[in-house]
Amino acid sequence: xxxxxxxxxxxxxxxxxxxxxxxxxxxxxxxxxxxxxxxxxxxxxxxxxxxxxxxxxxxxxxxxxxxxxxxxxxxxxxxxxxxxxxxxxxxxxxxxxxxxxxxxxxxxxxxxxxxxxxxxxxxxxxxxxxxxxxxxxxxxxxxxxx
Numbered sequence: 001x002x003x004x005x006x007x008x009x010x011x012x013x014x015x016x017x018x019x020x021x022x023x024x025x026x027x028x029x030x031x032x033x034x035x036x037x038x039x040x041x042x043x044x045x046x047x048x049x050x051x052x053x054x055x056x057x058x059x060x061x062x063x064x065x066x067x068x069x070x071x072x073x074x075x076x077x078x079x080x081x082x083x084x085x086x087x088x089x090x091x092x093x094x095x096x097x098x099x100x101x102x103x104x105x106x107x108x109x110x111x112x113x114x115x116x117x118x119x120x121x122x123x124x125x126x127x128x129x130x131x132x133x134x135x136x137x138x139x140x141x142x143x144x145x146x
Contacts, residue, residue, distance in 0.1 A: 090098070
């Protein structure tokens with residue numbers, strides 16, 4: 001009686017053909033280690049190449065940025081060349097004199113707006129002064145016991 005190997009017995013039980021698990025002579029633990037090292041080196045080379053490609057500015061980006069910069073410089077130069085009017089600064093007295101020349105309704109509207117702004121600012125400053133005093137009192141109460 002011939003003894004069967006475990007693979008043959010298992011194959012017969014399952015109903016499959018015999019499986020050949022023998023490897024060619026050129027394979028082995030050292031060959032697999034060498035192949036793993038080769039694949040890791042290939043992966044590192046591909047990662048390095050991808051990093052170089054990712055860090056490289058694209059041709060489209062360079063051309064677009066160049067066009068934007070040229071347009072910006074042209075715009076700056078044309079606005080500075082075209083602006084030949086000298087602006088004069090007016091004193092408040094001269095401004096009031098200029099407003100007094102404006103027809104009545106507009107001058108009244110402007111003077112009313114000015115007065116409303118002054119009143120609002122006075123009220124705002126008074127409210128701010130009260131709020132600051134309250135805040136100071138609150139903070140002081142944290143450190144000083146009555």
